[in-house]
Amino acid sequence: MFHRFFNWRTALSVIAIAIVTGTIFYSQYLANKIAADERQKVETWVEAEKFLISSPPDTDTRLVSAIIINNNDIPIIGVNEAGSIIHYINLDSASVNRDTGYLHQKVRQFKNQHEPIVYIDPLNGKKDLYYYGSSTLLQEVRYYPLVQLLIVALFIVFALYAMATRNRSVQNQLWAGMAKETAHQLGTPVTSLQGWVAMLKEDPYNEKMAAELAKDVDRLQLVSDRFSKIGSTPKLEEKDLLVQIGNMVDYIRRRSPEKVQFIINAGNAQTIPIKISASLFDWVIENLLKNALDAMGGKGVITIDITQTTEQVQIDVNDTGRGITSANMNSVFKPGFTTKKRGWGLGLTLSRRIIQQYHKGQLFVKSSEAGKGTTFRIILQKSAG
Known part of the structure; x- marks a missing residue:
């Protein structure tokens, strides 16, 4: 029975680990796929932005305008060869206005996240770099496994605590039961011995023996009293x-x-x-x-x-x-x-x-x-x- 329970517990643990591991790998797969799609989206946005700036006045720009407008979740910062900010979108305007170094701080942050999109102007050969961050969706997908692991860890801690509390309660009940049963078993012979000691005291020749026996009987009574108090207040x-x-x-x-x-x-x-x-x-x-x-x-x-x-x-x-x-x-x-x-x-x-x-x-x-x-x-x- 114990081995069967142990095998079931082991099997469930292996299944739980497999599910968590599979979820982590699948989440990583989704994150990489979304990241690739977002890079393609940023590249398209950069091309549309440059086309909109350099196109003649009579050019139909509805498609490129739609591409630019539809990017409302990926933060992008454009930087020229001199390192000056030439454009940015999807960033907190209040932070930009309040902190002059906010955009450059974001540029350093985005450098650690993705390789920049490089655009070289075909007319003058000037090079602009477009740094971008992760969308909210990508961040959620990447952090989801960590949240899941945290939840699983909390569940495991709670389960272990519950098991420990239950085992401690069972252990306390077992000790209390054993102690009370010991006190109960001692009660009858101790009472009988007290009667025999009382009878011995009636004979003057047994007075010394009775006194010593009385000490041992009192000791047994004390032990019985101690055990009877275990499990009660x-x-x-x-x-x-x-x-x-x-x-x-x-x-x-x-x-x-x-x-x-x-x-x-x-x-x-x-x-x-x-x-x-x-x-x-x-x-x-x-x-x-x-x-x-x-x-x-x-x-x-x-x-x-x-x-x-x-x-x-x-x-x-x-x-x-x-x-x-x-x-x-x-x-x-x-x-x-x-x-x-x-x-x-x-x-x-x-x-x-x-x-x-x-x-x-x-x-x-x-x-x-x-x-x-x-x-x-x-x-x-x-x-x-």
Whole structure:
């Protein structure tokens, strides 16, 4: 089915290219034919003009006068051997009267368009040159392929944009569906585990075990809650950003090797109130910290720099790991991209979506250098939500 669709799409593309190419060549053929006809018309006009000037008074000039009058679309300028303008037609009279150099400018323009018509007076041998431009019809025929290409290009851009938007919408629906199904599947066993933990707490001998199990069950409940919020609009509540980040760092620190050092720099700030979805924002920080740990291989320093202005808060998560190669720099947020042996490559993708779609902020790679580390930056607007 896919190959059939691909073949149809390829065939339609080839047909479209063939039509456009054929139109361009045919338009060029018409333009050359019209240009040849117009040159013949100008030559005839020049002969008629000279005949009208030099003919005896009693000569019948109705035909040559008709030839001269009927040329109302091709601009012509006559120049003598001295370079002086001797005649012109079908040009803007207002421009001629306003600008003394207008006609000579047109002569230079016409030189680039056509070879001049040369007329040699049979009586005195003087030579006059007649320069002419293209008619409106010829210009339209010549520019028609460019207009057509522009229209086709705009259509292609619009089609690609529509396809990209549709694919992104389908992708978002798929992610949301998978997330909600995951939350649904976790709901039943988590509820059951909560019941078992409650039963264990009733026995004093199991109190310590029950407390540890309760932590894991709460963790599962948090994961379920995170997935259930994907695809819906979470409620943003005012939280202290320093407390949220501090709690997440403490959680990751307890599960990290001893050779990993965590540093939080918030300047002189004692509290930073901001509206966020706490569980989803914690998920983003957790993903960034886990990626930093993986990049450092069990030792190094993770630094979180928090700065704020009156309008926004910036959070830089910096590690001293292996860094991101230039080849992978544009792929780190793409679904399925991962350099790990395990994982689906959705952590950073979901993190960016959480920050951009739900918190109206930004998440991007601020800087990265191979062998020295990477810095991810989060920007949150204080007025978000």
